[in-house]
Amino acid sequence: MRMLRWAIFAVVGIAGAGLAALYFIPAVQDRVIAGIIDDAFSRQRDDLVGEDALRVAICGSGSPMSNLERSPACHLVFAAGKIFVVDAGPGSWMHVTRWQVPQDRVAAVLLTHFHSDHIGDLGEVNLQTWVAQRPQRLAVYGGPGIDRVVAGFNEAYAMDRSHRMAHHGPEFLRPDLGEMEAHLIAAPDGTPLRGDEDAVVYDDGALKITAFAVHHDPVVPAYGYRFDYRGRSLVFSGDTAKSDSLVRHAQGADVLIHEAMLKTTVAEMEAAAARHGRTPFAKILHDIPDYHASPRDAAETAAEAGVAHLVLSHLIPPLPHWLGARVFLRDTGVGQVDVRLGYDGMLITLPAGSKDAVFEDLGR
């Protein structure tokens, strides 16, 4: 007993001395900070771009509604040694920077549509990957209107580019790689994809990316994307109400990342906003349910398409605590589909030559 008491005194004494040294002695503080910095720089996630699997990370699982837990729409797809960004919602890219993803591997951005919660960080994606020494111009794919969006961001960041080139030198920040390049996805006559229409965006023999129309009217163009790589498949719904085109294009997919709006709660929010004189907010809440899908709609779509794993993302409204998550998922029991709530930092790995899906947390 006596020995134990002395041991406890010794441990507490050493810990206390250590904390005091950390708090009061600059040399100790500098040493600890240097260790933290060295550790951070040693952890670049080159493993994520390995060609052994199709991977996706969620860098934004939220919507335009203010939510400190969830950035607006953003996803990274890792395939064929490259990174493809599906939507770049405002503030979402900070996750990617913190995860130590090799940003020079970003090959393209694919925009589902041009609502602000899907494009706000486009300038940051371009800037950060340029600084990371991306070896080609950043290709940005989208429906008709993509040239205006890309030209607008290029112009908005023109002063920033000139400042940085002046400071770091044009050998390091190559002027020819600084501006993004627009790539149109459209029907053969140049109009937006509609109904069941689709278009192959990329095909190198191993990786195929297909864009298809979804139903977000009056927002046109509005697209979803399907990735097929080494026998594994991943589909993004984009923003959509329940859509036959999505069911068709998600057939047999391993993972479907689907937007979802809890419409009963949105109706409660509309009534509360009206009661308290928040008329503009009530108007928006009244208008939005008709172009989004409920969790039940998403689950039915996944079941009809024979999808193995459904991940709900672009969640409306925010879910501030566990009760919201319970309510969000309670009507999603349809067929054999594994249904999960997506979150910022969710990483899904689909190894080639298997049926496995490995879910991990990259942190926020």
Ligand SMILES: [Zn+2]
């Ligand atoms: Zn939208």
Ligand SMILES: [Zn+2]
């Ligand atoms: Zn949206």
